[in-house]
Amino acid sequence: MLLALQSFVVIAVTVAGKSVRDGYFLSRFAKSTLPLMMCAIAVSVAIVVPLYKKLGSRYRPEVLLPCTGLFFSFSLTLFHLKLEGWTIPVLYVWMELINVITMMQLWVLASEVFDARQAKRLFPILGGGGSSAAILVGYFLSHSRRLTARRCCSGWWPASCWR
Numbered sequence: 001m002l003l004a005l006q007s008f009v010v011i012a013v014t015v016a017g018k019s020v021r022d023g024y025f026l027s028r029f030a031k032s033t034l035p036l037m038m039c040a041i042a043v044s045v046a047i048v049v050p051l052y053k054k055l056g057s058r059y060r061p062e063v064l065l066p067c068t069g070l071f072f073s074f075s076l077t078l079f080h081l082k083l084e085g086w087t088i089p090v091l092y093v094w095m096e097l098i099n100v101i102t103m104m105q106l107w108v109l110a111s112e113v114f115d116a117r118q119a120k121r122l123f124p125i126l127g128g129g130g131s132s133a134a135i136l137v138g139y140f141l142s143h144s145r146r147l148t149a150r151r152c153c154s155g156w157w158p159a160s161c162w163r
Contacts, residue, residue, distance in 0.1 A: 015134050
């Protein structure tokens with residue numbers, strides 16, 4: 001049940017993070033630069049995943065998972081403090097790296113917790129947690145976007161909401 005909750009949270013963060021990332025990027029850069037970003041993501045993933053694999057062989061999951069979560073949270077906080085210019089394309093790539101690593105962590109942890117028989121029975125539940133997160137977060141993001149747009153346009157919401 002905890003892994004289903006983790007699956008829900010990981011997918012929720014992935015959907016929300018990609019939405020914010022795409023919004024920031026496309027509000028400041030032309031959509032014609034997206035293929036370059038996809039190439040940057042592919043190269044970055046090809047470099048980072050083997051490095052993470054080395055870390056995974058060196059540290060136990062009980063240590064590595066919380067540490068990477070704290071590292072990702074800290075890095076996103078730093079991005080939030082200076083989200084302009086060159087940091088926006090870096091955030092675009094960084095969010096994809098976070099998504100790849102957290103999804104990888106989820107499924108590696110699930111494969112360590114369950115044997116093959118349990119996995120056949122319980123992996124659909126984990127997938128269902130992720131699917132429900134994608135549906136719910138997508139629904140709430142569409143409504144929060146309309147609400148934020150109304151507040152920004154009405155003049156009583158801080159102008160920094162579009163920062």
